[in-house]
Amino acid sequence: MGKDGGDEEVIEENGNERKDQEKGLVGYSVRFDHRVPPGTKIKYVTEGMLLQELLRDPHLRQYSAIIVDEIHERSVDVDLLSGFLKQIVTGDKVGRGGIPLKVVVMSATAQVEHIKKFFSSDDSLKNGTSGEEVEYLQIEGRQFPVEVIHEPKPVADIQEALIKTVFKIHTQEPLSDKHGKKDILCFLTGQEEIEAAQRLIEEFAETLDPKVPKVKVFPLFGQLSMEAQHEAFQPIKHPFTRKIVLATNIAETSVTVPGVRYVVDCGKAKVKQYRPRLGMESLLAKPISKSSAIQRTGRAGREGPGKCFRLYTADTFATLQKTDLPEILRTDVLGAVLTMKARGIDDVLSFPLMDRPEIEAVENALVHLHVLGALGDDGRITDMGRKMVMFPVTAPYARVLLAAADQKYDCLLEAIDIIACITAGDDIFMQVRSEEDKESVDVYRKELQRREGDLITYLNTMQRFVSTPSSDRATFCKQRRINVRNMRQALNIRKQLRSLSVKTKMLLQDDAPPPPPDSEVTTYQPVSPETAERILKAFLKGFAMKTAILAPDSSYVTAHGKHVVAIHPSSSMHGVKREAIMFLEHVYTQKNYAKKVSAIQAGWIAEALAV
DNA sequence: GAGCACTGC
Known part of the structure; x- marks a missing residue:
């Protein structure tokens, strides 16, 4: 855990402080790694972890004080957390049995007034006594001129x-x-x-x-x-x-x-x-x-x-x-809105945020979540939405996992492999710098590529990787210029998504026993075109909005918005003309680019949008 | 024919 990682220090109640401190009762909880011994007094957690705890414990009754460090970094998670903390601090203390929560926020730069004002109760703002209950301490940094x-x-x-x-x-x-x-x-x-x-x-x-x-x-x-x-x-x-x-x-x-x-x-x-x-x-x-x-x-x-x-x-x-x-004004608020809905915020527009996204951005997110089935007609979270927030992936990916678990598509393990590869950080396929290397790398990569496009190529890669004996995996990655660190991360995510699938009853324990290391070495069998079709249809349940049809002039035109979109050169589908495409990312740089592209049939799009 | 930087239940 980096010391500048923007982690919160959470102080847990009860027990003899002094004695426990001497025993070193400090724990931590981050993704893939938890050490919280019984009697822990101080717990270091990531913002995401604490947001997750809010699902179970909306008043944070387990804690007497929360320290939020590096609040100026203003990630979406820290902004949401600040909103929930403000509600706890300025609201009535009934949910906490009358015990107030102490909140300390630490920031390196600017924004002090903005943050101070935010944490003041709205009443004190009305009285013109802004910031009265917020104490403020400044510590000079040291630097050479x-x-x-x-x-x-x-x-x-x-x-x-x-x-x-x-x-x-x-x-x-x-x-x-x-x-x-x-x-x-x-x-x-x-x-x-x-x-x-x-x-x-x-x-x-x-x-x-x-x-x-x-x-x-x-x-x-x-x-x-x-x-x-x-x-x-x-x-x-x-x-x-x-x-x-x-x-x-x-x-x-x-x-x-x-x-x-x-x-x-x-x-x-x-x-x-x-x-x-x-x-x-x-x-x-x-x-x-x-x-x-x-x-x-x-x-x-x-x-x-x-x-x-x-x-x-x-x-x-x-x-x-x-x-x-701040990030919340630069990203799709789809995830933020679902996070709020899952934690009982019905009226997301009035949730306290240091910076509020445009109303239109929030409305778009609400509509999108409704299309995904996470929100009902009444705007409240659905059972499906509740399941979706259990997974550490964005809402469209979570929707894909739920579809993949459905009998109709029956491809959960495959969808997990693909999503693990995609969400492991930068592309697992690194760029090849020299022309020389490119030739040999391309030979190996071609073997992994499938005519269905990038998603099935990721699946192929993951399946080939896990069926490679661990002593040969380094070579496997080197030959294909696969980022080993990201691949390891993908394996972690794969394991986590599998275990969450078992927890949510989407997967029977027997289907995917937690594999001991190296036990997965099996003969490699690429998926059939029929299975590939089911996988792509499951992904369409999350990404029907991100599709394009080949126009008569040979350009791809998005189904939603009717924009011309080009397939990014990093895609295995670059330069390929097919009836229709689905893409997971849509970025404007030099031009309108589709990334993570798959070939689909036009008819599948309407099918995915039907309930 | 192209890729700012992080992180996560």
């Missing part, structure tokens, strides 16, 4: 400005000082921009006077292999050389590059945003917030005094939003 340098005029070409700034730093600033190395960290928006900048910097470096120190460039973004990412963290071995790291936002939030004393900030980041009106997401470069710019600046001052060069003007900085949009 960082000088901020803005561009005097807006720059026309970001790459050009980057090169100019990088080499100005490189030729005018020392390689190291008493605090250590003085390397450069540049924040860019994505892989393409980073690779272009790397080429330009390396080209320009060739022209440098031999008396000037050398430079070595390290790209750093999430899709890079662990080894390649690791390289960017190592101190440079060659003498007389400066390290230049070109990174995405990964270096702002997830990792800390040591040795950095100069930051170059392009002022933008790619942001995923859900468009409720279009029922799709976009992934586009947008101006960052002030707090994000300040966070980037701080990366220059961790080891000694530093400098931050912003490739935008001071005026532009002044126009930036104070903070980033």
Whole structure:
């Protein structure tokens, strides 16, 4: 569990505090890992875990105090949790037998007033005594000073400005000082921009006077292999050389590059945003917030005094939003609405939230949940909805699992394998960088691919993987450039979904005995086309809205919304023309892309929408 | 012919 993971510390009641503390009675509960010995006084949990506990214990009677750390990160879960905590704190204490709940929230930046106001009772707001019952304590952070340098005029070409700034730093600033190395960290928006900048910097470096120190460039973004990412963290071995790291936002939030004393900030980041009106997401470069710019600046001052060069003007900085949009305003609120409904919130529009999504977004989610069968005509959660919230997957996937468990489709284990692969993080199939590798990897991957499309390909991959003896699994992954970490995660999720299926009586214990390690090594038998059809029909129960029909002009037109959609190049269906497709993801980047694509028959769509 | 970053009951 990362110390900056935004986890809550939950303090449990009863027992002798002092003595128990000395016994070290601290427990934790995170996904796949729980250690809560009897008599535990302090429990570390994830937000998702506590939300799950709220299903059973709506007043959190088990707890006397809750500490929410890193609340400024503003995940959907922390926002929902804050709403429930506010209701408990400001409501009557009847549900808790009159015992109040203490809530401590901890935040690193901005938003203090916003958060303070939110946790104040509505009565105190009316009386104009806002924040009266919310106590506030500030602790100064410690950092070396960082000088901020803005561009005097807006720059026309970001790459050009980057090169100019990088080499100005490189030729005018020392390689190291008493605090250590003085390397450069540049924040860019994505892989393409980073690779272009790397080429330009390396080209320009060739022209440098031999008396000037050398430079070595390290790209750093999430899709890079662990080894390649690791390289960017190592101190440079060659003498007389400066390290230049070109990174995405990964270096702002997830990792800390040591040795950095100069930051170059392009002022933008790619942001995923859900468009409720279009029922799709976009992934586009947008101006960052002030707090994000300040966070980037701080990366220059961790080891000694530093400098931050912003490739935008001071005026532009002044126009930036104070903070980033919280996740709840950037994602489909389908899950959030179902979470509320399952915890007894009938009127989701009046549920207290630090930031409220547009009414239209909530209404779309309600309609979608109704289509999925999670909500009845009266807007209340159905038995099916209650079953759906038991599963740690989004509502459409949960709906697929329920359909797959139905006799009509009878493919629960297969659906679990596919969903485990898809929800295990980034795509289990890593991108292949060199052309050479691509050829051999493609040969192996082709064997896994099926003409039904990506979903059955994932199933094939999982089935092949588990029927491979464990001593050969590393090779299996390496040959196909399968991300081993994600594959391991997929196995964990598979196990969890199977056991939840047993718990919810969707699966008989006998059908899927919890397998001891390596016991699943069996002969591999690919699914029949008939089974594949049943699987795809089960997925349509969750994704009938995400379908497209091949138009006479050979483009795919979405059934819902009538937009032209292209099959993403990462899909095994890329370039393939079939009667109709179902896709699990719909993202606008360069254009409207369908991802995780399967071939279906047009007639199946109406069939899936019928009850 | 293309991929910001995390996390989860």
